[in-house]
Amino acid sequence: HGTSRINERGHLEIGGCDTVELARTYGTPLYVMDEALIRERCRAYMDAFRSTGLKFQVAYASKAFCTMAMCRLVAEEGLSLDVVSDGELYTALKAGYPPERIHFHGNNKTPVELEMALDAGIGCFVVDNFTELKMLNAMAGEKGKKAKILLRITPGVAAHTHDYISTGQTDSKFGFDLESGAAYDAAKQAIECEHLELLGLHSHIGSQIFEVEGFRMAVEKAANFAADLRDQLGILLSVVNVGGGFGIRYKEGDTPLPVERYVEAIAGAVKETFSMRDYPLPEVWIEPGRSIVGEAGTTLYTVGTFKEIPGVRKYIAVDGGMTDNPRPALYQSEYEAMLANRANEPAEEIVSIAGKACESGDMLIWDLHLPKARHGDILAVSCTGAYNYSMASNYNRIRRPAVVFVKDGKADLVVQRETYEHLVSLDLIPERMRGTIH
């Protein structure tokens, strides 16, 4: 997919760059991001929305992959940006992201985070709970500002996905519950808050979703709730944000819909359900993360050691693992991979790819068909662009990999590989431990 192909040397090439050369130049593990594919996905969402005739914003959910270069790319493509922490906000601002296009999410925004966002003049806060509502109103008041907000509602829609990444069901830590009346109370309080401007509603039903039905149901709930608020409180909302969660193809058998299909379904549902209640059509906002960057990422590893248990399994260990990709260990996620330096060779054996962390659960792929791998081969695991770098850790004091953007035969380093110095740079040795050790 994307710009990937096998070149005349039999090597995997991405963005016109030979991945074996990339591994040699930058070392492994290495995250390689296909810049053209990321841009193509951004444009697909923007174009699909343009053709709906609705006003819209597409906010890239930066939690999927957040670096300064990525923020700039997304800004160039005209998207908005969803941040969920002071760290993501800082990264975006530092990269020069236009603050009015930044939306701030999260179920426990701290006073420090709210202050930072108010001072920056971000476009919108997605308020999650009553504590935040009060705190934000008070803080905005102190600063003589009026903060634009959406209210996050839990629409009671459970997306069919892994438990940990499903969020729209009623028993969730996020948002104001519709059924119990909490959402109604929140709206009532919000319009009484002098320093808040209630723009509309937000919902997010989950992640890696392959159907449109959940989104349609969430839109319908939002439309009915908005109409009830109008009828009972006399307020009109101008924005409905349906969150992210659009699925991608990690492996054969995954059947995500094309971007256009999700957008058409959402826009169609908005037109239908809001018109049904004689409600002026709101702006539609979405927040894709995974579907912008997921398929654009490939992780390159060097094959190291082997262990064969005759008749049972052959393990091949690579120089990374759960520290750069915790998703298999966390969610039993499945990935596809190939030998980047022998991309034309037929599969000869079934192997399992182990990481190098001291933990049995550090397995990247079970039962992968590969040519007979040798020490020093380059293994390329595909679709690692989302929630890999952003969820990477230093477990076992393993250094986090570098990230390169590749495009038109050119590679740009956008995140440097961590050094040993980085690993100890925040460590301190108390005075009383600094004597000579015998």
Ligand code: LLP
């Ligand atoms: N908006 C909100 C409010 C979210 O909570 C999320 C993801 C998104 C948008 C973006 O969803 P996406 O389009 O990327 O599916 N670490 C997990 C995924 C957690 C998703 C959390 N929220 C994973 O690796 O699968």
